[in-house]
Amino acid sequence: MNMWKTAAxxxxxASLHGTTALAGCGLxxxxxxxxxxxxxxxxxxxxxxxxxxxxxxxxxANLTADxxxxxxxxxxxxxxxxxxxxxxxxxxxxxxxxxxxxxLDDLIAAxxxxxxxxxxxxxxxxxxxxxxxxxxxxxxxxxxxxxQIGVEPPKxxxxxxxxxxxxxxxxxMQNPVGGAYAAGWNLAEEFVNMYLGxxxxxxxxGTAEVSINNGKGVAALNxxxxxxxxxxxxxxxHDSNATNAEWEAGNVALMSMWGSRAGVLMxxxxxxxxxxENTAVGGPLTVGGGTTPASTLWWDGWTVAKNISDxxxxxxxxxxxxxxxxxxxxxxxxxxxxxxxxxxxPAPVNAGVFAAIEMGTPPYPMLPYIGLLHTAxxxxxxxxxxxxxxxxxALADTEAAYTAAAKEKGFxx
Amino acid sequence: xxxxxxxxxxxxxxxxxxxxxxxxxxSVVLQSLHAEHEQVIxxxxxxxxxxCTQSAKIDTEATEALRAAKPLGRWVGPNTYFDRGHLxxxxxxxxxxxxxxxxxxxxxxxxxxxxxxxxFTLTYTFIVTPLTLLFGFSIAVAVNSASxxxxxxxxxxxxxxxxxxxxxxxxxxxWMIDARGIIGAMLQWAADNPxxxxxxxxxxxxxxxxxYGVWHSAPFAFIVYYAGLQTxxxxxxxxxxxxxxxxxxxxxxxxxxxxxxxxTFIALIQLMDNFRVFEPIVSFSAAAHATSLSWAIYNDLGxxxxxxxxxxxxxxxxxIGISILLSPVLVRTWRDFSRK
Numbered sequence: 164m165n166m167w168k169t170a171a172x173x174x175x176x177a178s179l180h181g182t183t184a185l186a187g188c189g190l191x192x193x194x195x196x197x198x199x200x201x202x203x204x205x206x207x208x209x210x211x212x213x214x215x216x217x218x219x220x221x222x223x224a225n226l227t228a229d230x231x232x233x234x235x236x237x238x239x240x241x242x243x244x245x246x247x248x249x250x251x252x253x254x255x256x257x258x259x260x261x262x263x264x265x266x267l268d269d270l271i272a273a274x275x276x277x278x279x280x281x282x283x284x285x286x287x288x289x290x291x292x293x294x295x296x297x298x299x300x301x302x303x304x305x306x307x308x309x310x311q312i313g314v315e316p317p318k319x320x321x322x323x324x325x326x327x328x329x330x331x332x333x334x335x336m337q338n339p340v341g342g343a344y345a346a347g348w349n350l351a352e353e354f355v356n357m358y359l360g361x362x363x364x365x366x367x368x369g370t371a372e373v374s375i376n377n378g379k380g381v382a383a384l385n386x387x388x389x390x391x392x393x394x395x396x397x398x399x400x401h402d403s404n405a406t407n408a409e410w411e412a413g414n415v416a417l418m419s420m421w422g423s424r425a426g427v428l429m430x431x432x433x434x435x436x437x438x439x440e441n442t443a444v445g446g447p448l449t450v451g452g453g454t455t456p457a458s459t460l461w462w463d464g465w466t467v468a469k470n471i472s473d474x475x476x477x478x479x480x481x482x483x484x485x486x487x488x489x490x491x492x493x494x495x496x497x498x499x500x501x502x503x504x505x506x507x508x509p510a511p512v513n514a515g516v517f518a519a520i521e522m523g524t525p526p527y528p529m530l531p532y533i534g535l536l537h538t539a540x541x542x543x544x545x546x547x548x549x550x551x552x553x554x555x556x557a558l559a560d561t562e563a564a565y566t567a568a569a570k571e572k573g574f575x576x
Numbered sequence: 577x578x579x580x581x582x583x584x585x586x587x588x589x590x591x592x593x594x595x596x597x598x599x600x601x602x603s604v605v606l607q608s609l610h611a612e613h614e615q616v617i618x619x620x621x622x623x624x625x626x627x628c629t630q631s632a633k634i635d636t637e638a639t640e641a642l643r644a645a646k647p648l649g650r651w652v653g654p655n656t657y658f659d660r661g662h663l664x665x666x667x668x669x670x671x672x673x674x675x676x677x678x679x680x681x682x683x684x685x686x687x688x689x690x691x692x693x694x695x696f697t698l699t700y701t702f703i704v705t706p707l708t709l710l711f712g713f714s715i716a717v718a719v720n721s722a723s724x725x726x727x728x729x730x731x732x733x734x735x736x737x738x739x740x741x742x743x744x745x746x747x748x749x750x751w752m753i754d755a756r757g758i759i760g761a762m763l764q765w766a767a768d769n770p771x772x773x774x775x776x777x778x779x780x781x782x783x784x785x786x787x788y789g790v791w792h793s794a795p796f797a798f799i800v801y802y803a804g805l806q807t808x809x810x811x812x813x814x815x816x817x818x819x820x821x822x823x824x825x826x827x828x829x830x831x832x833x834x835x836x837x838x839x840t841f842i843a844l845i846q847l848m849d850n851f852r853v854f855e856p857i858v859s860f861s862a863a864a865h866a867t868s869l870s871w872a873i874y875n876d877l878g879x880x881x882x883x884x885x886x887x888x889x890x891x892x893x894x895x896i897g898i899s900i901l902l903s904p905v906l907v908r909t910w911r912d913f914s915r916k
Contacts (some may be wrong), residue, residue: 285621
């Protein structure tokens with residue numbers, strides 16, 4: 164008896180969803196499973212894709228900060244667990260290296276002819292991902308605090324350090340600088356930014372031979388160390404989320420932060436009016452007299468797994484295309500990111516990323532072996548910042564760790 | 577038992593052990609002796625929202641052909657074990673030759689990832705294991721002498737640290753030791769130093785990890801000892817009282833010898849567990865101060881480019897490390913067994 168009731172209920176719900184699905188994306192079958200990072204813009208995209216769920220169409224999303232630890236393993240099976248990974252220009256590399264994502268050219272021809280070509284990420288002429296937002300780290304500052312010390316928003320790290328010293332001297336804040344310096348991926352990313360800002364090159368031209376133990380590497384590390392002297396002493400445990408919490412608590416006045424995470428600092432949630440009303444963004448900072456910003460440009464985009472049925476691939480493509488269509492833009496989502504979507508109007512919070520694009524910030528390199536260097540940097544730089552060893556030694560350790568890993572992975576002999 | 581009966585009796589467990597213990601270990605060992613094929617790199621044009629660049633890329637088709645021919649990868653023998661990420665043979669020899677004092681050699685040695693991890697892991701194991709035994713035993717004796725009415729709730733509360741999921745338990749402690757958390761603020765007040773930060777200081781972080789380790793595993797030792805205390809012969813204890821033995825003398829000469837086999841058992845389990853210390857390092861974000869072999873495996877597999885062979889080699893080294901650590905206890909148990 165009960166079984167019949169349940170069956171009737173399921174049918175009722177299914178037909179309910181069915182109507183929205185038809186209205187939304189016109190899909191009739193398919194199973195869509197998304198894995199991706201967790202921040203507001205990606206949640207919005209996943210929600211847009213989930214709107215296609217309904218009669219015969221199942222959409223699930225697993226959004227987590229640990230996405231890059233699971234996306235590759237989740238796409239290597241046949242059939243793959245995840246039909247799509249939402250990735251950025253760094254994390255797409257390992258998916259391409261292992262050949263787990265499919266070229267999208269035929270799907271674009273059939274279902275996505277209207278996607279603007281600037282959103283298509285091509286590798287060797289084949290479209291491998293569809294980008295939907297741009298991201299970069301840039302200055303975030305407190306207007307009121309800078310006004311108190313009578314200083315313009317800094318344009319270079321040297322100016323930022325001078326302002327930080329004044330804030331501390333006047334007793335306004337003890338540790339006025341923030342930064343996602345958690346040992347591991349975040350710390351490595353900060354070095355990548357600073358090193359590029361100093362004009363450094365990571366690898367010998369055209370090879371996988373690393374070369375960071377040079378004057379520019381040392382200069383980059385020294386600037387980072389000067390910054391940490393104005394940070395909460397726990398900085399080596401602070402990732403972007405913890406750094407933002409410090410900001411919202413009103414303990415920080417200056418920091419370089421991701422554009423995608425600046426929106427939450429300026430909304431009324433989680434902090435006092437004096438903090439969120441005075442939070443403003445600026446362009447990325449330069450360092451050491453250089454003209455290239457000490458930051459990297461990032462895009463976030465989605466991919467489609469190779470090891471899935473063509474029906475699921477089509478459904479995934481259509482659902483995610485819906486997830487990045489103009490329909491997802493509303494008052495709440497508009498300022499979450501620098502969207503590459505038609506109908507997007509920049510909000511003040513997005514000015515930082517636009518400035519980064521205008522100033523010619525270099526994109527994070529899409530090299531097959533950069534991930535190994537990133538890991539090695541994340542493991543070895545903390546010793547220098549803690550004063551346990553010299554900058555040269557930390558860089559030498561990084562190079563040695565990278566070389567051992569690159570030999571094992573077959574990039575070096 | 578007849579040999580045949582014995583064979584059929586243990587066959588299911590042997591099969592399960594082969595399937596879930598022996599085969600995975602064989603596979604890990606095999607993996608550690610291979611490395612990835614030499615990468616075929618081609619330079620292609622990549623285009624994206626920020627323009628086009630010439631960039632290196634792995635030739636996926638060529639790589640697939642290589643993998644189809646040799647799915648396990650390149651045979652490298654024990655090379656991975658001796659590279660810088662593991663035993664670092666060349667580096668250790670070089671440091672030995674260049675260092676003029678033993679102290680200098682040691683400080684250079686723990687700059688290498690494997691030895692850095694071993695240094696913390698062994699310190700952790702040899703401090704946490706005895707403390708766990710001590711605390712577990714003291715709590716068991718205390719609870720055992722509490723009134724019957726109180727014992728139930730006492731046992732429940734004492735077991736809580738073991739019931740709480742390790743990641744959650746360590747996260748709670750992590751927030752408490754924050755400069756603005758209750759313990760962190762108290763330490764600042766006690767030390768009269770507003771800049772004192774547990775998370776920023778390596779020695780304090782080590783102490784915190786060990787405090788967590790003892791907090792988490794003392795309940796296990798407690799419950800085993802508590803069960804053991806129920807089996808102590810009451811008559812002998814009473815005889816000891818008649819002979820005028822104090823409470824301490826009764827524990828020292830009657831209870832402790834009786835519980836010795838249990839102590840061996842707990843020590844065995846704790847040595848194994850502590851050598852694989854992992855969760856607190858992750859939840860305390862302590863990687864800048866302390867690493868362990870398990871953390872190194874996690875780190876190899878968690879990067880954007882996974883290092884399977886390196887992780888496999890570290891796993892095998894962990895197994896070897898645990899075997900060495902347990903050998904004295906195992907030898908002792910075997911001797912006791914043969915004596916009977």
